Amino acid sequence: MAEGKGVYSLFQSDVDLLVLFLGFTISSAIVFYVSNNRIKIEKLFGIGIIFVLGGAVILSLSYFLIPLFFSENFLFPKGYESKFYHFYLLASFCVVMSTSILSSIFQGKSKFKVVNFISLFNSVLNFLTYALIFYLSEFKQYKIDVDFILTVSIIIYLINIFVWAYFFKRQINIMPSFSFDFKAEIKPLFVFITIGHIAHMVNFLTYKMDFWIVQHYNGAKELGYYSQAVGFSQMFWSITNPIIVVLTPYLTSKNNNEGLEAFKFFSRINFTIILILVLIAFFLSGFIFPLYGKEFEFSVLPFRILSISIIMSCITKIFAVYIYAQNKIIYNLIAASVAFVVTAICDFSLIPKYGMIGASIATAISYTTLTVMVSYFLFFKLKVTPNNLLLVTKSDYQNILQKVKSIFFQA
Numbered sequence: 001m002a003e004g005k006g007v008y009s010l011f012q013s014d015v016d017l018l019v020l021f022l023g024f025t026i027s028s029a030i031v032f033y034v035s036n037n038r039i040k041i042e043k044l045f046g047i048g049i050i051f052v053l054g055g056a057v058i059l060s061l062s063y064f065l066i067p068l069f070f071s072e073n074f075l076f077p078k079g080y081e082s083k084f085y086h087f088y089l090l091a092s093f094c095v096v097m098s099t100s101i102l103s104s105i106f107q108g109k110s111k112f113k114v115v116n117f118i119s120l121f122n123s124v125l126n127f128l129t130y131a132l133i134f135y136l137s138e139f140k141q142y143k144i145d146v147d148f149i150l151t152v153s154i155i156i157y158l159i160n161i162f163v164w165a166y167f168f169k170r171q172i173n174i175m176p177s178f179s180f181d182f183k184a185e186i187k188p189l190f191v192f193i194t195i196g197h198i199a200h201m202v203n204f205l206t207y208k209m210d211f212w213i214v215q216h217y218n219g220a221k222e223l224g225y226y227s228q229a230v231g232f233s234q235m236f237w238s239i240t241n242p243i244i245v246v247l248t249p250y251l252t253s254k255n256n257n258e259g260l261e262a263f264k265f266f267s268r269i270n271f272t273i274i275l276i277l278v279l280i281a282f283f284l285s286g287f288i289f290p291l292y293g294k295e296f297e298f299s300v301l302p303f304r305i306l307s308i309s310i311i312m313s314c315i316t317k318i319f320a321v322y323i324y325a326q327n328k329i330i331y332n333l334i335a336a337s338v339a340f341v342v343t344a345i346c347d348f349s350l351i352p353k354y355g356m357i358g359a360s361i362a363t364a365i366s367y368t369t370l371t372v373m374v375s376y377f378l379f380f381k382l383k384v385t386p387n388n389l390l391l392v393t394k395s396d397y398q399n400i401l402q403k404v405k406s407i408f409f410q411a
Helices: 002-023 026-036 041-069 083-108 112-138 146-172 182-234 237-253 256-292 294-325 329-381 394-408
Strands: none
Touching: 002 041, 002 083, 002 146, 002 182, 026 041, 026 083, 026 182, 026 237, 041 083, 083 112, 083 146, 083 237, 112 146, 112 237, 182 256, 182 294, 182 329, 237 256, 237 294, 256 294, 256 394, 294 329
16 A cells, blocks of 8 residues: 555656646746736737647657666656556646646636635545545455556546636636747746746755655655655645735735735734644644554654644745745745755765655755745845744734624624
8 A cells, every 4th residue: 555655656746747847837927927917818828738738749759768768767667667657647747737727827817716616626526536545445445556546636637627627718718829929928938937947846856856765765665654744744735825826916916015015914824824733733643644544654753754844835935926926036946956955965865774754854954944045035135024924913813803704794
C-alpha cells in the first residue's frame, strides 16, 4: 500500500512538473492581464490553447527522444514504463493544463463564486471517491493497484474540466482569437511570464526535489510514508489557496493603499487560522495517520517536523502574491533561487543518511529560508511595514462578526 502511494505520488509530481514546465506559467499571466485589461481576454484564451497544444506535441516527442539519449525514461518510475503510463501523463497534462487556463480566466474576471463552487465540488468529489476506494481496499479486501488509481484520477480530471467548460459556456462564452500584436501584446506577455516561469520552476523543484531523492535512496515504500505526511500537510493550503485566488486579481486591479489594507487583513486571517489548525493537527497526528492504515504510523514524525514548513509556506504564499501584484516578480525569483540552493544542500546531505526524517527537516529549513527572503523584499524593498501582518486583531474579529451577522440575520 505504501509503495503504491509512493508511485502514485511520483506520477502526480510528474503531471505537476509537466504543467509547470510546458505551460510556462501562462495561467498566472492570464490572471494578471485579464484583471488589468491590458490584453483582450479572447487573445489570452487563444494563447492558452496554443500552449496546451504545443505542450502536448513536445511531450509526445519526448517519449521518442528521451530513450535515444538516456538509458531510462526519468518521467516514469522503474517498472511503470508501458504505453498506459505514457497515455496517462499525456492525457493528464492536456486536461489539467486546459483546466488551469479556464480557471485563470474566471479568477482574472473575479468570478469567485464559480471558482469557489468548483473547488468545493472537486474537493467533495475527491474525498468521496478516494474514501470509497479506501473502504473497498481495507474492509472489502478488493485489490486496488496503481493502474486503477491512475484511471480514477484521469476520470476525476475529466469531470473537473467538463464542469469548468459548462460554466465557461454559460458565463464567459467567448471564442479564442489567434490574431496578436507582437509589440503591444506578445512581447510584454513573454517578458512577464519568463521571469515568473523561472521562479515557478525553481519553486517547484524546491518543493518536489525531496520526493525523487527519497525514492532514489530509500525506495517507493518510504516515499509512500513521506508523501502521506506531505499530502496531509498540503491540505492546509486549502485555507491559503482560496485567499490567494481572491487576493491576486484584487491587488492587481486596485490602487496601492486600498490593496495594501486588503493584503494585511487577509494575511492576518490566513496566519491565525493556519496556526490554530496546525497546532491541533500536530497533537492529533498520532491518531490521524493510523486511520490510513497501521503502517502509516511512520508518517507521524515527518508530519510533525513538516508543521514548521506548513506555517512558513502559508506566510510565503500570501507575501509573494503582494510582490507579484506589484509586478516585482524578480524578487520572488531571487527568494526562490536562494531557497532552492538551501534545499539542494540539505536534501543531499540529510536524505541519504536519515531518509524521510532528513527530508522533513530539509523541507522545514527550506520553507523557513524562503519566508525570510520573501519577507526581506516585502519589508525593505517594497517598504511594507511588518506590523499587523500575522495575528487577527480585535477590530478584525468585530468586522468579521458583523459581516457574518449581516449575512445570516439580515432583515
